[in-house]
Amino acid sequence: MARTDPEIGPAPPATERGRRTRRKLLDAATAEFGERGFHEASIASITQRAGVALGSFYTYFGSKEAIFRDLVRDLSDGVRFAAAQRLAERDLGALDTERAALSAFLEFAREHKEIYRIIDEAEFVDPQSYRDHYEKTAERILGRLRIGAGAGELRDDLEEAHAWAIMGMNVFLGLRYAVWADEDNAADGAERAALAANSILAEGIGPRPKTS
Amino acid sequence: MARTDPEIGPAPPATERGRRTRRKLLDAATAEFGERGFHEASIASITQRAGVALGSFYTYFGSKEAIFRDLVRDLSDGVRFAAAQRLAERDLGALDTERAALSAFLEFAREHKEIYRIIDEAEFVDPQSYRDHYEKTAERILGRLRIGAGAGELRDDLEEAHAWAIMGMNVFLGLRYAVWADEDNAADGAERAALAANSILAEGIGPRPKTS
DNA sequence: CTATAACTTGAAACATGGTTCAAGTTTCAA
DNA sequence: TTGAAACTTGAACCATGTTTCAAGTTATAG
Structure with missing residues (x-):
């Protein structure tokens, strides 16, 4: 669990004013990176x-990379937190939990395409955060699977x-039916995607036993 | 089907010498982009x-972007071609075909991590090629599924x-067990990944009927 | 109050690397 | 043989945008 990064840039803000400014920068950076991508984004534009x-x-x-890194970690935590909260609301069966998780994710991706993009771009800008994000997410999924297995x-x-496989399904369905969706049929597409995924998890893609 | 790009850059090479040089540049670019990523890569280094x-x-x-675009299209075609060839060798059942496709993909990704990386980075450098790549790939998968369905x-x-879900599984398993794998247990990890994916496709993740 | 730390400012320094170009060399058809 | 088109060359041009810095302002502890 040791921090890999020995060079720790500027100290955290000591005053309220400082914290506010830092937050403003982080928010501005979310918009800027989300709209233009890391390389197109400029610090001048962020501060503006x-x-x-x-x-x-x-x-x-400390640098453009540094704020990006902080941002990805922020967003990654935020996404997982939102999802966990959403799932905690109701107590569902294992398969329904997975469906709910995917639905929540698709909805979230639809509302916050920028976040999706930023995290994905981390694969190239800050690989470590990217790995961390997906490893943590896979762990969450695996945790849910274990609970479901325990409950029979x-x-x-x-x-x-299996957790990675499920995560991959979700991410690609999100890309296709949330991020790339035309706004018109977005909700509909997301619905079908969620059903498709869930039916795979429920019964696989093999031939259906004759309708009982 | 109209070409979206009206600006067509330099004319194709007219002589053998020209074609050789162009090919050398493309190969060098594959190595350069694969190792350093699009933005770290430099044209000076490619020509060197x-x-x-x-x-x-x-x-x-015409530009750094232009060669990247050409490269992605090249690689995308190459990958699909290799996969198709591999699958055509033997005539397998539908589920075995999917397993074979994933295995082939994992092996390929393990051998050519650069290619994997370049195509993925296209999401940010040349989104159109990225979309094209995955849309074509999904179509291939869907084609196979339809054949399998037709055969009962x-x-x-x-x-x-469903095709996108399967593709997502494959891509993420490739990322985790081929691209990120430590060389030691790479082959083993890939094997387990392929089995996991196939078992999901075969029967889903629901409880197993009591072992007959 | 006041001294010090925290924070703000924006112009200027700086580095990088993509792109152009004018002059040379090779190829090849007529 | 010869002239024009294809190709090669690398130094110089240039745009861009990150980072630094020294001087000013605001907050806060003693």
Whole structure:
């Protein structure tokens, strides 16, 4: 669990004013990175959006990469937190939980395409955060699978690879039916995607036994 | 089917020498982009690897983006072609075909991590190629599913979303167990991944009927 | 109050690397 | 043989945008 990064940039803000400014920069950066991508984004534009002088940026972040890294970690935590909360609301069976998780994710991706994009771009800008994000997400999924297996609602031989498979399904369905969707049929597409995924999880793709 | 891009850059090489040089640049670019990513990569370094003068680059490609675009299309075609060939060798049942496809993909990704990376980075450098790649791939998968359904080996209600779900599984398993694998247990991990995916497709994740 | 730390400012320094170009060399058809 | 088109060359141009910095302002502890 040791921090890999020995170079720790600027100290955290000591005053309320400082924290506010830092937050403004982070929010501005979310918009900027989300709209233009990491490389197109400019620090000048971020500080402008934040209503802050260019130089102030370096009071809070050591570099363009640094703010991106912080951002990805923020967003990654936020996404997982939102999802967990959403699932905690109701107590569902194992398969329904997975369906709900995917639905929540699709809805979230539809509302916050920028976030989706930022996290994905981390694969190239800050690979470590990217790995961390998906590893943590896979762990969450695996945790749910284990609970389901314990309750006898799922197979009892599910392991890491199954969690990654499910995560991959979800991510690609999100890309196709949330991020790339035309706004018109977005909700509809998301619905079909969720059903398709769930039916695979429920019964696989093999031939259906004759309708009982 | 109209070409979206009216600006067509340099004309294709007219002589054998020209075609050779262009190919050298493309190969060098594969290595360069694969190792350093699009933005870290430099044209100077590409021409150096190719053993060609800097200026020659612009005889064949209009810009850094242009060569990247060409490259992605090349690689995308190559990957699909290799996969198709591999599957055509033997005539397998529908489920075994999917397993074979995933195995082939994992092996390929393990051998050519650069290619995997380049195609993925296209999401940010040249979104159109990225979409094209995955849309074509999903179509291939859907085609296989339809054949399987026609033969009564698969459910007959499989549609686009199912293909995307399967593709997502494959891509993420590839990321985790081929691209990120430590070389030691790579082959083993890939094997388990393929089994996990196939078991989901075969029977879902629901509880197993008591072992007959 | 007041001294010090925290924070703000924006112009200027700086680095990088994509792109152009004018001059040379090779190829090849007529 | 010869002239034009295809190709090669690498130095110089140039745009861009990150980072630094020294001077000013605001907050806060003693």
